[in-house]
Amino acid sequence: MIQPEERLAAALARLILDPAAPPARHIAVGAASPIPAAACWLVKKQGHDVRLSLLHKRSGNPFTEGTRELFDLTGQGRIDLFFLGGGQIDGEANINLVGTGEWPGQEVRFPGSFGSAYMYFMTPRTILFREEHSPRVLVPRVDNISAPGVSPPGVFRRGTAQALVTGKGVFRFDPARARFTLESAHPGEDAASIRAATGFDYDEPTSLPATPDPTEAELALLRGPVCDEMLETYPDFCARVFARKAAA
């Protein structure tokens, strides 16, 4: 029995390793991101030479200059890949972490933009990840832009979204056209169900592939050494997904 979280982690790991994308030598993962963290650990446990900086890891936190060090590293171009989400994400890959309605979120206030207005510009690639795939999240146009999906020529920007991964499927992003293309559907979904759950317009192939299941080897790594690494930071996630309890 493959858990949906395991499938998502494996899908993210394949995107990280995409040979067509800029190399991922150093990946940073934000707080409260167990599935992206699992994907990164999976890549590392597969033997790839990648440095992981997991924010909010209590023991062995990678930074010694405080929380600004992540942004200084990223400013220099030393972070290759970051994950962002969004309370709203639109078809041009704009993300809204502020809230809906009038600024600064008079209808539904989200926590806030965090570092997104900087990280989205300064990392060579970003993977957008949001488990909820619904018309309220994937909207035609975000109410407020925390960070724009693309920038006009002349604005310094190292990269854009590579892909958007949700609980229903995987989209690729083309920055030249500022448009997503649906790449695969997770089990139980198809082109029509994803179209119905998506508020923005996008392209899709005539025949839509299924998101591949994790391989036996990937599952063994996720449930073994990846879970070992994640127990301290994400005990509830490890108990729920990998049925593993942290030692008391």
Add this chain to the structure above:
Amino acid sequence: MNAQSVDALAALVPDGALVALPPDNSLPSVALAKALIRRGAKGLRLLGVPVSGFATDLLIGAGCVAEVQTSAVSLGEAGFAPRFTAALKEGRITVRDATCPAIHTMLQAAEKGVPFMPLRGIIGSDILANRPDWRVIDNPFAPPGTDPIVLLPALSPDFALFHAVLADRHGNVWLGRRRECATLAHAAKRTLVTVERMHPGNLLEDERLAPGTISGTYVEAVAVAERGAHPVALLDEYGFDAGYVAAYARAARTQEGFEAWLSEHVLGEHRERAA
């Protein structure tokens, strides 16, 4: 420097002050936030460095806050910050949204004593559209018209409040790798620190402790507050009390629930001590 009481530190912060607080992963003084509530502080302008957490939600719920400048307000795994969200919706606080590195950069400009610093990114974000105090200029070192870049003004908070592990009688405080608190202390006009315990020697004379120490040059007053970060974690001293924060988040869904919580966990503590 002799350690004072936490309430004496809170008495140093006047109503309306610009008060910088680190969030739940970088050593907030929850003890001092509770003391500000007991003192009945009003009109505080809070700065999240670079985001805000539990202490900010408490201060907002208790009516101590007029304005929040921050990059996010969250209770982490316990979800959105309920009193912040309610106050924003009811128009009781002004919220000035930022993005994390912008807050660090504004403090670093103050730390250096320069009027502004540039920062990449942000152009095209509605954060910039809502920050008339932030400017975009042409990079003067690039060919004209080729490289717009954001300038951020220096920001010097009236007060920096945080919780460290150790202080000595020279006013030096040790908090290990959480160097954002050092930048904050350098940038702020006055810094008040609560600590777990006093250190018998001079922290700056210990080569192993000195790199994680903030010089007493920057520290105005220190108070001992055991478990003063609780329910937030403090380095390897104690962990995050998720149950306590989750219970708070449930109670604080309504103002009545919040006030009952406050009475038990903040005002009640005071009554016990006074008795």
